[in-house]
Amino acid sequence: MRQRIAVVGGGPAGLTFARVLHRHGCPVTVLERDPAPDARPPGGTLDLHEGLGQLALEKAGLSAEFRKLSRPEGQAMRILDLDGTVLRDWPARPDERANPEIDRGHLRDLLLGPLDVQWGRDVTRVVPGEGRGGGALIRFADGRQETFDLVVGADGAWSRTRPAVSPVTPHYTGVNAVETSLDDVDNRHPDLARVIGDGSVAAYGVNRSLVAQRNSGGHVKVYARFRAPLDWHTDLEPGDAEAVRSSLLALFDGWAAPVLDLLRHGTAFVHRPLHVLPVSHTWAHVPGVTLMGDAAHLMPPLGAGANLAMLEGAELAESLAACPEDPDGTVRAFEERMWARASKWAQITTAGLERLVSPDPTEALAVFDQVH
Missing domain, CATH: 3.50.50.60 (FAD/NAD(P)-binding domain)
Known part of the structure; x- marks a missing residue:
């Protein structure tokens, strides 16, 4: 049987x-x-x-x-300094x-x-x-x-x-993450599209990082990761995108405009604390x-x-x-x-x-x- x-x-x-x-x-x-x-x-x-x-x-x-x-x-992978300078740029080989x-x-x-x-x-x-x-x-x-x-x-x-x-x-790792998205980036945000390149772009600061990754069809996912208590966001309304955006921009204050624009133009924000x-x-x-x-x-x-x-x-x-x-x-x-x-x-x-x-x-x- x-x-x-x-x-x-x-x-x-x-x-x-x-x-x-x-x-x-x-x-x-x-x-x-x-x-x-x-x-x-x-x-x-x-x-x-x-x-x-x-x-x-x-x-x-x-x-x-x-x-x-x-x-x-x-x-393809590109890493920026916090002032927007390209530190590393690894293009993808077409046959890779x-x-x-x-x-x-x-x-x-x-x-x-x-x-x-x-x-x-x-x-x-x-x-x-x-x-x-x-x-x-x-x-x-x-x-x-x-x-x-x-x-x-x-x-x-x-x-x-x-x-x-x-x-x-x-259990919680101590690293929080917030995900947002950019749509039709090549037409709506051509300057950002050039910053992102064909694959991913990332910038790393003290206890925080910002990564943008291309999907198909001009869609880009953006991931902000930072060390913070699990409940760092409890004072924010989950659906209040502008409040979340403002909180994130404060966390990444001082980073270059081309990097922060990844957050400024995000359409929605999803909280994803990292557990293991x-x-x-x-x-x-x-x-x-x-x-x-x-x-x-x-x-x-x-x-x-x-x-x-x-x-x-x-x-x-x-x-x-x-x-x-x-x-x-x-x-x-x-x-x-x-x-x-x-x-x-x-x-x-x-x-x-x-x-x-x-x-x-x-x-x-x-x-x-x-x-x-």
Whole structure:
């Protein structure tokens, strides 16, 4: 009898897992809390690495489609001093495929393909040992419940699946982040477009940074990061863009006009404080339930998380398809591999965040000099 497998979460990890299982003819149920694919903005852009995210797409049979959608030019990187002087400028080579960018929305649509996602399925709890032969029971916000032989939690930082295997919750890093956007930047803000270039532009000060990153279609995401208490914004109305803008401009006071214009022209502001799980987060294996991606190893958003999550999804799917007679043994082996690799990347990204939002801005410059 075929295993009943469910993945909770329709992000890069869950969809890659489902897409690879689908490629191998294995049924899987995808449970996503959002009511529809376009229920909320999909987010910014991702650089998919060779050997990680790109390998996952290869396992899903989607490499050719990815190449059509990705933007190798998005790998360009420019660093400015606080007075607007260009300190470093690394253009992307047109034939460079190491870490091409792709919009999250484009990646989501690529992975969705033929998948039958159950939208609007808000999981509230996963109970191990309640399924057939020791699987798991999923409880939903609408009162329904359903059992599966294997439940894979790919439901992000505040996972509803995680408590089934681990009591650990994310903790605040001390770094706050606020995201804003610029639309049609080439036509509406041509001077800023020249400052940003083809990929990303960044400036680093004492305990704060400002990064702008091109998406497709002239859309730019801007990220302000700074060390502050978690509740620094409690006096601001969430929907009062002008109040948030004024507060940010005060935080970055003294920076050059071309840098501050990234905030002055932002259209909306979203508060995203950075939380992480412990660097070496593991758990005692629980039959019928496992985790992947941010649900398993939430780390600073420095380019590794989504790549790891996608590869984990692809690898677990391939392993389950290859060894249907021992799914529990397959999951145990997967967890051991995931923990070892994720711990290494969590150490790298944790150290990276310390240097990129540092009392000494030269630390940030040194990070980029090491990788270019």
